[in-house]
Amino acid sequence: MHSGGPAGKGAPAMTFMHAVHECRADRRRGTSPLAATRAPAHNTPMPPAPALKDARALLKRVYGYDAFRGLQENVIADVLAGRDGLAVLPTGGGKSLCYQIPALLRQGCGIVVSPLIALMADQVDALKQVGVRAERLDSSMDFNTRNGALSAAGRGEMDLLYVSPEGLGTSLAERLADMNISLIAVDEAHCVSQWGHDFRPDYRALGRLKGLFPGVPRLAVTATADARTRADILAQLNLTDPSVHVASFDRPNLTLSAEPKVGNRTQRVVQLVKARAGSSGIVYAATRSAVEDVADALAKAGVPSLAYHAGLDAGIRAARQRQFLLEEGRVMCATVAFGMGVDKPDVRFVIHADPPKTLEAYWQEVGRAGRDGEPAEGVALYGPADMNRSLQWTYSSDAPDEVKRVQLTKTRQLFAFFNSDECRRGAVRRYFGEEKVDPCGVCDACRGELGASHDATRWAQMAVSAVLRCGQRIGRGRLVQHLLGEAKDDFDTELSKLSTFGIGKDLPRQGWNRVFDALMFEGLIAEGGEALRPVVIVPDAEEAKSLFRGERTVSLREDLEAPRRRSRNKGAARAAVMADLSARDQAVFDALRQWRTDLAKSRGVPPYVIFHDRTLAEIAREKPSSPEALREISGVGEKKAQAYACDVARIVAEAA
Numbered sequence: 069m070h071s072g073g074p075a076g077k078g079a080p081a082m083t084f085m086h087a088v089h090e091c092r093a094d095r096r097r098g099t100s101p102l103a104a105t106r107a108p109a110h111n112t113p114m115p116p117a118p119a120l121k122d123a124r125a126l127l128k129r130v131y132g133y134d135a136f137r138g139l140q141e142n143v144i145a146d147v148l149a150g151r152d153g154l155a156v157l158p159t160g161g162g163k164s165l166c167y168q169i170p171a172l173l174r175q176g177c178g179i180v181v182s183p184l185i186a187l188m189a190d191q192v193d194a195l196k197q198v199g200v201r202a203e204r205l206d207s208s209m210d211f212n213t214r215n216g217a218l219s220a221a222g223r224g225e226m227d228l229l230y231v232s233p234e235g236l237g238t239s240l241a242e243r244l245a246d247m248n249i250s251l252i253a254v255d256e257a258h259c260v261s262q263w264g265h266d267f268r269p270d271y272r273a274l275g276r277l278k279g280l281f282p283g284v285p286r287l288a289v290t291a292t293a294d295a296r297t298r299a300d301i302l303a304q305l306n307l308t309d310p311s312v313h314v315a316s317f318d319r320p321n322l323t324l325s326a327e328p329k330v331g332n333r334t335q336r337v338v339q340l341v342k343a344r345a346g347s348s349g350i351v352y353a354a355t356r357s358a359v360e361d362v363a364d365a366l367a368k369a370g371v372p373s374l375a376y377h378a379g380l381d382a383g384i385r386a387a388r389q390r391q392f393l394l395e396e397g398r399v400m401c402a403t404v405a406f407g408m409g410v411d412k413p414d415v416r417f418v419i420h421a422d423p424p425k426t427l428e429a430y431w432q433e434v435g436r437a438g439r440d441g442e443p444a445e446g447v448a449l450y451g452p453a454d455m456n457r458s459l460q461w462t463y464s465s466d467a468p469d470e471v472k473r474v475q476l477t478k479t480r481q482l483f484a485f486f487n488s489d490e491c492r493r494g495a496v497r498r499y500f501g502e503e504k505v506d507p508c509g510v511c512d513a514c515r516g517e518l519g520a521s522h523d524a525t526r527w528a529q530m531a532v533s534a535v536l537r538c539g540q541r542i543g544r545g546r547l548v549q550h551l552l553g554e555a556k557d558d559f560d561t562e563l564s565k566l567s568t569f570g571i572g573k574d575l576p577r578q579g580w581n582r583v584f585d586a587l588m589f590e591g592l593i594a595e596g597g598e599a600l601r602p603v604v605i606v607p608d609a610e611e612a613k614s615l616f617r618g619e620r621t622v623s624l625r626e627d628l629e630a631p632r633r634r635s636r637n638k639g640a641a642r643a644a645v646m647a648d649l650s651a652r653d654q655a656v657f658d659a660l661r662q663w664r665t666d667l668a669k670s671r672g673v674p675p676y677v678i679f680h681d682r683t684l685a686e687i688a689r690e691k692p693s694s695p696e697a698l699r700e701i702s703g704v705g706e707k708k709a710q711a712y713a714c715d716v717a718r719i720v721a722e723a724a
């Protein structure tokens with residue numbers, strides 16, 4: 069019979085240092101000092117399994133939050149019960165708490181497999197700030213540091229170890245297998261699947277962890293996985309009777325829009341970025357040279373920007389990534405080489421100067437905006453040439469046919485999504501398998517910014533029959549001439565005998581180009597033949613028939629060629645964080661922000677590792693004058709309350 073019970077019940081409030089001392093007595097069992105919820109070792113030979121109430125107490129004490137969000141609690145309950153699992157939680161949905169908290173509560177050290185050093189470094193930094201004993205083991209660390217971390221883990225003095233999949237080779241895995249391991253988490257688990265967009269062969273080897281660590285629960289987490297990818301993760305990782313949690317893919321704070329590329333794409337990006345001046349953002353472009361172009365154009369326009377792509381030296385890349393994290397209001401221009409594992413909560417916009425590869429990639433990339441839950445935007449530019457490039461790239465790749473087919477479908481789905489006039493967020497959620505999805509109310513489609521939708525089915529039928537009549541062997545330019553009734557050479561003249569010659573005289577050339585774009589996005593036509601002399605083909609005869617029967621319709625936006633100007637108010641997203649602050653509170657907020665900037669600089673960590681904007685805003689409103697009062701603020705845990713209470717009280721008193 070033990071008298072301790074969960075923290076906070078009948079016991080005096082436990083301070084952080086008390087927790088540390090209690091752990092010392094508890095060391096041989098390898099529990100975390102932060103867990104600190106169970107009775108002393110001498111009267112419980114078998115400690116009780118940690119329960120959800122312990123998880124909630126830990127969430128409050130260490131991280132400073134009152135309640136779990138979304139599915140976190142369900143995932144954590146299953147891991148605490150020792151089950152294998154897969155959790156698909158949206159970006160910003162608090163994936164990492166799902167393994168950090170069970171690792172702190174269960175006996176032994178938690179292992180987190182993570183694909184990128186930057187991701188590990190950020191998480192380890194943030195964990196140390198709240199008093200968690202965490203280290204990473206990666207190739208950039210020297211032998212002594214690695215060995216020290218492993219020895220500490222062996223003595224039960226480490227809560228979490230982060231390792232890369234390639235770092236988890238046989239020798240390390242065997243050394244870890246001799247230790248008390250609380251759980252194994254596989255972060256960015258979609259990398260294990262070749263159906264995903266970030267396939268990493270090293271992830272395939274993680275299936276062997278089942279044999280090396282029998283009885284240790286394994287949790288796969290990711291922000292992006294459709295049904296096929298989810299099934300692949302379960303199979304490849306060899307998860308035993310897994311619990312599967314898939315959260316809604318809704319991101320209510322994201323405002324999405326997409327526009328066709330018209331005129332100078334780079335200048336349009338500059339325009340979009342300048343309308344959001346002062347906010348941190350990411351601009352994705354397809355190639356290294358496009359990245360450099362956009363970064364140069366932004367710099368010329370006076371926007372503090374950085375370029376990032378795989379062609380740059382690793383040291384430069386790391387320095388620029390760091391700069392982006394540390395400084396406020398920077399714009400990162402990058403290829404998709406940038407981003408995975410970049411956990412900057414206050415990115416206010418993601419602009420795709422060129423479209424992403426798939427809808428999964430889109431959702432992951434755009435999901436890097438607004439991780440703090442405050443308003444953020446995603447704007448994508450796209451064009452038919454982008455789609456063709458992507459299709460051609462897949463055709464000519466060495467992938468097996470089955471993989472190619474999936475990739476081709478995904479490309480078509482992506483462009484149909486961009487070109488559609490349905491709610492953006494709703495479309496993504498349906499793509500990931502959600503049902504009964506309500507329109508978001510804020511995207512360009514919901515706000516009616518896409519212009520009137522015009523039924524173009526009649527024109528589409530003409531175009532597709534022309535393609536078929538002409539034998540699927542001529543290019544788009546000649547097809548348009550044919551529809552317009554123009555014959556410029558002998559070959560055209562031969563085709564003029566066909567019934568489709570001149571049937572499209574009523575629509576100008578420009579209009580026909582739009583019809584062909586739309587048909588391409590819808591997958592009703594495709595470009596085949598040689599790359600330099602593409603011919604238009606009809607890839608799916610059944611789909612074409614349903615178009616002729618009128619079962620399938622095609623619609624067009626009237627004013628596609630006119631550049632669309634948006635009336636977005638400047639810095640709208642940024643202002644919203646502090647919208648409800650009075651002038652006096654705003655002054656306190658500004659002073660706190662300055663203090664945070666200085667402190668972060670002196671410690672070499674990003675500002676949000678100290679406190680998020682939202683936490684600063686709540687401090688500015690509540691003006692806590694003691695550690696106890698500071699603890700009441702959401703996002704302030706035990707350690708930060710002790711460390712910063714004096715500073716905060718002084719700044720509040722001075723600025724208020």
Ligand SMILES: [Zn+2]
Pocket residue numbers: 490491492493494507508509510511512513514
């Ligand atoms: Zn919408």
